[in-house]
Amino acid sequence: MYVAVKGGEAAIANAHRLLADRRRGDRDLPAITNDQVVAQLSLAVDRVMAEASLYDPALAALAIRQARGDMIEAIFILRAYRTTLPRFGSSLPVETGEMAIERRISATYKDLPGGQLLGPTFDYTHRLLDPALLEDGDVPEGTRRPASGEPAMRVSDILSGEGLIEGDGEAGGENGPGDITRTPMEFPMGRDVRLQALARGDEGFLLALAYSTQRGYARTHPFAGEIRIGSVEVEIETPELGFAAPLGRLKLTECQMINQFKGSASAPPQFTRGYGLVFGQSERKAMAMALVDRALRADEFGEDRTAPAQDEEFVISHCDNVQATGFVEHLKLPHYVDFQAELDLVRRMRREYEAARHPADDASEAAE
Amino acid sequence: MTPKEYAMDRPAQAGSVLDPVLRRRLMAVLARLPRQRLESILAQIAPDVEIHPVRGPETGLVMVRGRIGGGGSPFNLGEATVSRATVRLSTGEIGHGQLLGTDRQHARLAAILDALHQRGDHQGAIAAFITDSEAELAQAERRQAEETAATRVDFFTMVRGDD
Structure with missing residues (x-):
């Protein structure tokens, strides 16, 4: 007992x-x-x-x-x-088109307004361990070159000028975008809510799903139309001021993925899109988010949902690593009573199994 | 009394006489400068100013919104910590301070400077402070823009040597 x-x-x-x-x-x-x-x-x-x-x-x-x-x-x-802090309100939507850019690249246009700006990237490094970092030596500052001042036009705007790509995307009800921190998630969900869930989703999980789409599980023929990293101003509407109060700047990474076409009898073919936006400098996450966003839009484009990355409920229910680790790790907590019950059960089943296998033994034992 | 109610109580004090563009510029620099800079300008222009707290200083969250595709409908990206304060000077002006992060003292100093700016007796000093601070912040931005510009790819065409 x-x-x-x-x-x-x-x-x-x-x-x-x-x-x-x-x-x-x-x-x-x-x-x-x-x-x-x-x-x-x-x-x-x-x-x-x-x-x-x-x-x-x-x-x-x-x-x-x-x-x-x-x-x-x-x-x-x-x-x-x-969860310990009160919510003061919501910011105005940040304008990534007006970002103070630290890095901006496009894999679709070589020469584009604003240019290819590599910024502080790991790309093109040789991924060799650098023993020099073991010494606390002087590190030279970044090279400087006069900035052109040429605005970095969004790649999606270049294509939309010709009508070759779908628009930015509309979603959300009259009361503004949905919020998973306030309202329990329901499936199917709007793209606004899905993007919120993906933005906080686990990088490793989203990376693996994004990779699966590239390997053929919901292929979307993606191009990295544009990746930009930099800071944007955050403002909050303040009635007592009569204007939106500036709160300072925060760093974001944005990925515009361009995917293969969709057209119909009523609309000519055009590129489709996936979108990624992440706090801080994290282009792997932003790219993965954009790929998964596009895969999850399967129904919008009449695509067959055959792969895990297209299954909204599966992806969104499992992308939050805090929820995931909570449920996996709770297995460490005492389950002594549960286990005792299972132990009793398996012993009883084994007795019944043995009894069924050797009815004669039982009978002879009983006779003895 | 909430700041909003207070402002409605005193419509003449609601900042209407002042240029809202300048007030916004002041708030933008107060949110971005290190707190020490706010301490030093306050010590310089009004070290003994009498202040009554109206709200806060307090720390909470603002839900930061993005736009689908960069320019479409808004969506909730994630929250950011924000500290804010509202103060009233003994002469009645209400000042608001708000900025990213958890530095409540910084928010309070920003609110005091906003209130002083509205009182109007330090306008010259505050206008100079705004201009100088903007120049300083712009210099840091220019430096980053120049470092980024140095990483711009200059494409060139490979010329074959068999002409």
């Missing part, structure tokens, strides 16, 4: 103390500061902000340090923190 017990209080307290000790590590080494994490592990900070769905580099860095570098744990901590 199982008797419910309490316990483990001292063990838990000591485990947490040990966690703090191991997190600090060798006391002969200096502790990492928050500012160092923000400045030198900035892409880790960006990922935590994106998947926690909360933009705050200092708090994301704190979460990373607290989690000893475990990204999903850090995302979890930051996501939990956001």
